Amino acid sequence: MNFKGAHIVSARxxxxxxxxxxxxxxxxxxxxxxGEKSSSLMKGKILATLxxxxxxxxxxxxxxxxxxxxxxxxxxxxxxxxxxxKGETLADTIRMASAYSDLIVLRHPQEGSxxxxxxxSDVPVINAGDGAGQHPTQTLLDLLTIRRETGKIDGRKIxxxxxxxYGRTVHSLTYALAKYDADITFVAPPSxxxxxxxxxxxxxxxxxxxxxxxxxxxxxxxxxxxxxRIQRERFPDAAEYQKVADVFKVNAALLEKAKKGAIVMHxxxxxxxxxxxxxxxxxxxxxxxAFYGVPTRMALIGxxxxxxx
Amino acid sequence: xKELKITPIKNGTxxxxxxxxMAMKVVRLLGIPEADSHSTVSIAMFVKSGKMGxxxxxxxxxxxxxxxxxxxxxxxxxxxxxxxxxxxxxIKKGRVALPKVITxxxxxxxxxxxxxxxxxxxxxxxxxxxxxxxxxCLFCDRIVNDxxxxxx
Numbered sequence: 001m002n003f004k005g006a007h008i009v010s011a012r013x014x015x016x017x018x019x020x021x022x023x024x025x026x027x028x029x030x031x032x033x034x035g036e037k038s039s040s041l042m043k044g045k046i047l048a049t050l051x052x053x054x055x056x057x058x059x060x061x062x063x064x065x066x067x068x069x070x071x072x073x074x075x076x077x078x079x080x081x082x083x084x085x086k087g088e089t090l091a092d093t094i095r096m097a098s099a100y101s102d103l104i105v106l107r108h109p110q111e112g113s114x115x116x117x118x119x120x121s122d123v124p125v126i127n128a129g130d131g132a133g134q135h136p137t138q139t140l141l142d143l144l145t146i147r148r149e150t151g152k153i154d155g156r157k158i159x160x161x162x163x164x165x166y167g168r169t170v171h172s173l174t175y176a177l178a179k180y181d182a183d184i185t186f187v188a189p190p191s192x193x194x195x196x197x198x199x200x201x202x203x204x205x206x207x208x209x210x211x212x213x214x215x216x217x218x219x220x221x222x223x224x225x226x227x228x229r230i231q232r233e234r235f236p237d238a239a240e241y242q243k244v245a246d247v248f249k250v251n252a253a254l255l256e257k258a259k260k261g262a263i264v265m266h267x268x269x270x271x272x273x274x275x276x277x278x279x280x281x282x283x284x285x286x287x288x289x290a291f292y293g294v295p296t297r298m299a300l301i302g303x304x305x306x307x308x309x
Numbered sequence: 310x311k312e313l314k315i316t317p318i319k320n321g322t323x324x325x326x327x328x329x330x331m332a333m334k335v336v337r338l339l340g341i342p343e344a345d346s347h348s349t350v351s352i353a354m355f356v357k358s359g360k361m362g363x364x365x366x367x368x369x370x371x372x373x374x375x376x377x378x379x380x381x382x383x384x385x386x387x388x389x390x391x392x393x394x395x396x397x398x399x400i401k402k403g404r405v406a407l408p409k410v411i412t413x414x415x416x417x418x419x420x421x422x423x424x425x426x427x428x429x430x431x432x433x434x435x436x437x438x439x440x441x442x443x444x445x446c447l448f449c450d451r452i453v454n455d456x457x458x459x460x461x
Contacts, residue, residue, distance in 0.1 A: 091428050
């Protein structure tokens, strides 16, 4: 696709060639993201970060990305104190921000908000999460992590663990992995298994998938164990939640059975689902994963503004 | 002798081959009866049909359908045919065709979809033509199964 001027609303709209290209550029950005090399690629350019709901990693990594590339940012981390509180429509906020900046990054609690923003903006819009909808830059940084930390995506055995029903990151990652020759296993309690509409669409796209109900079934064979948080409020009572939370917890003892070179990922924040005793093992890739958000977003910022090709 | 269940109309529209039992829904979605209109509307339900077994028919005197209305009919009665009658003769006849995208006709069933907020935008859905016709919101991706409920 021609990235210049493009809106990045959903990872599903990117084909494999597009994703590979973004990941290649993200690789090149790593020394700049680490501060080892300086860049003025985005000098004179302004990024608008419009965060209608709180976010730590996503917002900070976008801001780090534009600053490291020599650009600047403006925006808000909370809509309180803006005209949004006075009842301004999102459409009007976007029209205004698009007049003040070269690209917009939007996080909004309503599904479809990024698509709407793309209709009213004269500059590219990057979706940084729209409610329970899409979060394409998370998917891209997940793919970059798998590629860099295990060497490739094709042929990898990937276990998605935890809340697969409500977790938007795992839905989006499933669609993206369907474009690669990856082997996906969904590991979740029956009440939080992957929804059939996601599964059907992923299979239509050519995904190889199976289900498992315990971590023990997959730990010795998986190249990637992608863990998500199971929320207490999804369960009728605390005892039921605790039972499930214990079954889907990853710890160093479990990983003794893991393959050499396997990695554990998590979109963060984690609560109890990965024991801190995993942090010091070679399997822990979740903090690196959070770092890869910066080079991934640098690549996208450069592409959609036409500074990179 | 051929039995005529409803009398022919002079000018207006005949919607034929409607899925049996759907006529009342079609009529309601077309906004019939219209205020201040006294034109004849005939509805026949469960009429024997060679092709369909049974079918419904609606004849509306003095009215031509707008594109939006034809789109609505195509969603809930995808096999329907529409004939425009002038001076008791058929001047145009054709089957409805499912559009690929519909704009402004239906409401998204996801209460958290941005199109259900006070934004200056019309809804848009991709029409999925499977065993049953379904809609996919082009904003939030939600699949709308109950089309009749969703039509504005």
